[in-house]
Amino acid sequence: MRRIGLLAVLTLCWAAVSGSFSVPNLILGALVGLVCFWLVREKLSTERLPIRPLALLTLGLLFLKELALSAWAVLKTVVRRDMALKPGIFAYETGLTRDMEVTLLANLITLTPGTLSVDIRDDGRDGRRILYVHALDCADPAGLRRGIADGFERRIREAFA
Incomplete structure (x- = not known):
């Protein structure tokens, strides 16, 4: 039953991205979803990941906020005449241990303008992972680490607790 719900979500995402909710397009979206299921069949586990819907919604809203703020900051940076940037790569040690959570964190960082996982x-210690993140302005790597920890990582931990 859970996979049927996931297939429905994938089908609706397909329709939203393609811009057509016609019956043939919905059928095509469902077929694409089934192909996706077939491609990741070994990775689909029977273990249920605890999801807190309200916390997941909060994570989504945080991402939209960070997306808007980062896009605005990048826009202001590129239109300035001097563009005083200090790009760089910093290491971020995450306390997340599940592969799905670490992947989600890395993707949220990459989808935010000005940063790239x-x-x-x-x-090797306690399953901890280190993310290497490129930032357009890496003048304050400690502040960037703190922002990730207090923002995305904390919300991911709450959503999948």
């Missing part, structure tokens, strides 16, 4: 390494 470059690599994920396992440091």
Whole structure:
């Protein structure tokens, strides 16, 4: 039953992205979803991931807020005459241990303008992972780390607790 719900969500996402909710397009979206299920069949586990819907919604809203703020900051940076930037790569040690959570964090960072997840390494201690993140302005890496920890990582931890 859970996979049927996921297939319905994938089908609706397909229709939303393609811009057509016609019956043939919905059928095509469902077929694409089934192909996706077939491609990841070994990875689909029977273990249920605890999801807190309200916390997941809060994570989504936080992402939209960060998306808008980051896009505005990048826009202001590129239209300035001097563009005093200090781009760089910093290491961020995450306390998230599940692959799905780490992947979600890396993707949220990458989807936010001005940042890009470059690599994920396992440091060998307690399953902790280190994300290497490129930032357009890396003048304050400690502040960037704090922002990730207090923002995306905390909300991911709450959503999947």
